[in-house]
Amino acid sequence: MNDGVNGVALAVFVFFFLVVTVLGFMAARWRRAENENSLDEWGLGGRSFGTWVTWFLLGGDLYTAYTFVAVPAAIYAAGAAGFFAVPYTILVYPLIFTFLPRLWSVSHKHGYVTTSDFVRGRFGSKGLSLAVAVTGILATMPYIALQLVGIQAVLDVMGVGGGESTHWFVKDLPLLIAFGVLAAYTYSSGLRAPALIAFVKDTLIYLVIAVAIVYIPIKLGGFDVIFDTAGKAFDQVNPVTDKPRGALVPGDAGQWTYATLALGSALALFMYPHSITATLSSGSRDVIRRNTTILPLYSLMLGLLALLGFMAIAAGIKVQNGQLAIPQLFEDMFPDWFTGVAFAAIGIGALVPAAIMSIAAANLFTRNIYKDFLKPDATPAQETKVSKIVSLLVKVGALAFVLTMDKTVAINFQLLGGIWILQTFPALVGGLFTRWFHRWALLGGWAVGMVYGTWTAYNVASPTQRHFGGSSAEIPGIGEIGYIGLTAFALNLLVTVVLTFVLRAVKAPEGVDETAESDYTADVGDPGVSPELPKVGTGH
Secondary structure: OOOOOOHHHHHHHHHHHHHHHHHHHHHHHOOOOOOOOOHHHOOOOOOOOOHHHHHHHHHHOOHHHHHHHHHHHHHHEEHHHHHHHHHHHHHHHHHHHHHHHHHHHHHHHHHHOOOOHHHHHHHOOOOEEEEEHHHHHHHHHHHHHHHHHHHHHHHHHHHHOOOOOOOOHHHHHHHHHHHHHHHHHHHOOOOOOHHHHHHHHHHHHHHHHHHHHHHHHHHHHHHHHHHHHHHHHHOOOEEEEEEEOOOOOOOOOHHHHHHHHHHHHHHHOOOOOOHHHHHHOOHHHHHHHHHHOOHHHHHHHHHHOOOOOHHHHHOOOOOOHHHHHHHHHHHHHHOHHHHHHHHHHHHHHHHHHHHHHHHHHHHHHHHHHHHHHHHOOOOOOHHHHHHHHHHHHHEEEHHHHHOOOOHHHHHHHHHHHHHHOOOOOHHHHHHHHHOOHHHHHHHHHHHHHHHHHHHHHOOOOOOOOOOOOOEEOOOOOOOOOHHHHHHHHHHHHHHHHHHHHHHHOOOOOOOOOOOOHHHHHHOOOOOOOOOOOOOOOOOO
16 A cells, blocks of 8 residues: 555546535535425425436435445455345345335325335324334434545545544544535535536446456456456465355355345345435436336446455455455556546545435434424424534534544444344335234334344454444344344334234224325326426526
8 A cells, every 4th residue: 555645646536526516516506496495405306306317316325435445345355245235236126116106106295205204194103203213314324424434445545644643633634624515515405416416426436447347357367367366365264264265156154144135235225214315306206117227227337346356356455454455456556547536436426425315314303303203383494404404413423433433333333224224114115005014013013123133233243343243143943144134124024913913903093094095106297296396496
């Protein structure tokens, strides 16, 4: 790793960062409505985005800087087991095709901004809505922190702000500046900022992947050399575990882990608040459907991206922190100017999802904690103001997390967040198709899944950690090692079904459902479902 600052790469990085900063502030004037003091405008971009804006927004939202860094880092560390991210992003799109259009329709008809809004309206339960909201906020916070970790990894490799002997403020000043700019344009422009910046982010990422997948193998002697070198490296015994470092193909013992992790991750992905926020910003049901058919293009990119992990091994990259492997590969392989482009892709790839995630968490707090429990008569303008402030506080919390805690802690909490957010699946997706589940049963199932998942993850040890050392453990009754989140989800669903039978038998109050069957298929132009932006401001 270079000790000095890569001046050319830094200059290119700063150029693109300035470009997206300008775009972030300009976004406030893009497609601006006459009345901006509402969460529909600030938090959902006026619910007016078309197919391509939504595609770039969702891509920028789901394929983050952490994805760019961590997926190939997992391949670099353990081999084929890290490829689970590829099949899970393929599984997720047929899944969301079945329920996201229904969620869009009912949310558009009733003005729901968050998943918790829908849960409250469907089941007539503020308690269940609060559980979903708190889970969403808890799961999102470490995810935002990991985006800042991605920026920090790039800055470290460029030689900016590094050095343990440097005063902490000087060392972290570049990250603080990036955070300040992100906070400012998110506060000013809301969801329109990441929507506009996502065009730049995705273009850069596709460019970098296209070049890397051709240029780096040529420099290393071809893919046969890359796979041969990686295979030999994985065959070496790890002195800590006394087992091979990894494998090019998952072994029999790892197949349950691989399959359950892929399936569980697919079920969880669109439970995250930021995924739903980007979805609800769409202008119609057809936009959602079209996006589920073209978003798999990102899965192709992800598969190519994962191969960079093998390339890092073949290139002889040696780093203590695996998250630095790909940034270091870029610095070693690319000319300095293109290294700057690659680092800009990762850095901007952190800004887009961090902005959306902070907006989504803020919307949950505003609608389902502040308005439901603290100020029921809050006006749309007051809601927007609170959401803006909370989005800043969320980012401050994520920044403090990154600056004060070991990076592995952030990763562990993000893994835990995936386990948690999956427990909201029965209430959200189940509620979109049936009213059979009892609200108290859903709350009971959620509680059991959360407690089991958290406790089991706490007891997972790794060679370097006593607790939260991974996201897989033995599946009760099967004896195989599988994804904790999916086991907790199965337990959650079992408890929910059993409790529903019991509560229905004793005729427990079911709550009022404010939705109608026709709400789930409504589209723009239907009675009561008019476009949210009848007039688009001129921006002056």
